[in-house]
Amino acid sequence: MIRLQNIAKVYRTTNIETLALNNISMDIAKGEFLSVMGPSGCGKSTLLNIMGLLDDPSKGSIQIANQETGSLNDKQLAKFRNQKLGFIFQSYHLINDLQVLDNVELPLLYRDTTARERKKLASEALEKVGLSNRMKHFPTQLSGGQRQRVAIARAIVGRPEIILADEPTGNLDSAMGNEIMDILINLNQKEGTTIVMVTHDENMARKTHRLVRLFDGSQVS
């Protein structure tokens, strides 16, 4: 599903060159739930951003769903992200000025869908995460766990084949973290969604199919 070949990422400033990722290669199968672990600054989020086509690698190639992504222009990349990828972030990234339902509808705004269709799909996604009774609330009226569930609903509303989760339980207590993890496992098992999750939490990582460890930008296991 995802193939990374010899990925390297170098951040350059005037005087300093920082190697964030060093020659990473990996294959992630369709329907796999993979977790990425490592100490802070080891390149986990950079790897996830590159996998999510949010950042360009300095070297190497990425193939997602049999599509070589290096040749795609900005518009094609945007469309690809919209249709194939769903994102979940540690800090939720919800728009506080929009109601829950509108937040979940967001990815569908960049597709040819009618308002009625958007509403239907968003309602279904919210139902899946158990928030159908919070549609008219604003994010600031929700708890952290509820916000993350809204973010999950937003990630799955477009029925992407891949979900990339950057420390989805990082801001939550263990009970809420487990709830979120259950939703992700459910998505993976019932709908066959491929999930790549960056985490610091060994317990959460153990619940996934495979664990990849990074250290100083290199894959160590």
Add this chain to the structure above:
Amino acid sequence: MFKHLFKLIWNKKKQNSLLIAEILLSFMVMFAVFTFGVNSYRNYVTPMGIDYEHVWVINYNNSLKTTSSDSLALFYESLLRNIKSMPKVIDAGYSSNNVPFSSSHSSSGIKYDGEEFDRVNQFTVDDNYTNTLGAKMIEGRWYNKEDKAGKQRLTVINNSLKEKLFGNTTALGKYLTYGDDKAKIKIIGVVNDIKFDGDYQVAGPSMYGRADTSAYHWLSRILVKVSPDADAAFEGRLYKMMANTLKNSNIEIEHLDNKLTAYNKFTLVPLIILSIVAAFLIINVALGIFGVLWYNINKRRGEIGLRRAIGASGSSVSSQLVTEALILTTLSIIAGTFFAVQFPLLNVFDLPAGVYLTAIGLAIGFIYLVVIACSLYPGNQAAAIYPAVALHEE
């Protein structure tokens, strides 16, 4: 997407209210500037109504001691004959002080059919006025010598007054009165409008009364139409003749074209001042809009990063921000137009509705242009934001 943006704007109405107010204020300022400009342009392209080239104005002060109107009339008629007999003089005639471009005005209220009309300009002129100035009759006739013997008070009105009082019907033979005065004044002619306040002011409703013998007691202007070759030497001879005839009188000869130039400068001063003030305001507004949009983008980097992550291309982020600015502008313009249309509806400043409507249209176009210009650059900057960086910052 439009509904989504509208919802986003509505939910942020408190934050957006300042920008809406700023654009509304700019719209009203531009409406005022364009109203003034459109009205001035409209007046400028309206024909002057007279041929003011080679027309001189002789100013004199009436210093004759005689109290007899008849002997005074004889004296001044003889003076006019002498002027007319001079070479290079085409025609000449007496006028009250309010000759064209003189900033001297005389007006009074009149009554027609029981209805009162305020501020009708009053001119007292002689039989040669239209010939000297090249004014044209639209209806009826100008005064002639036969009118001297008649007992009926007569008047010639200009086209503006005719349209105000009678619309498309004829004015000839109709009677007016001055306020509560019972004496009726018969209209015998309609003359074209004369822009006596220069290029940028429209001719108001006007009445031209015939100078009778008693008027020579106070008349102090002679309009003289001269041939194009009338030079300073001729002007000197005319001056000398006047000075010899009117002893102890201050004589001054002015040229109507020079008076027009001076008058136009005087009229343009407020327009120039208003334009400068407006230009500063526009620069301020443009910088304000630019600043607010720039600030918004920096404040919304996380949102922009998110939108890019979930499927927005750089160009769609840019167009979203420009569209948001245009929606805010439209809200301001709707409110501004509501206030602006009150001007033609309530007939404020007595200007034609067309002037206000054109000014509204120009102000709308201008404000949209400024907002587009000011939002394009921040919009493009937003499009260039790297999603990974923006999401990380958040």
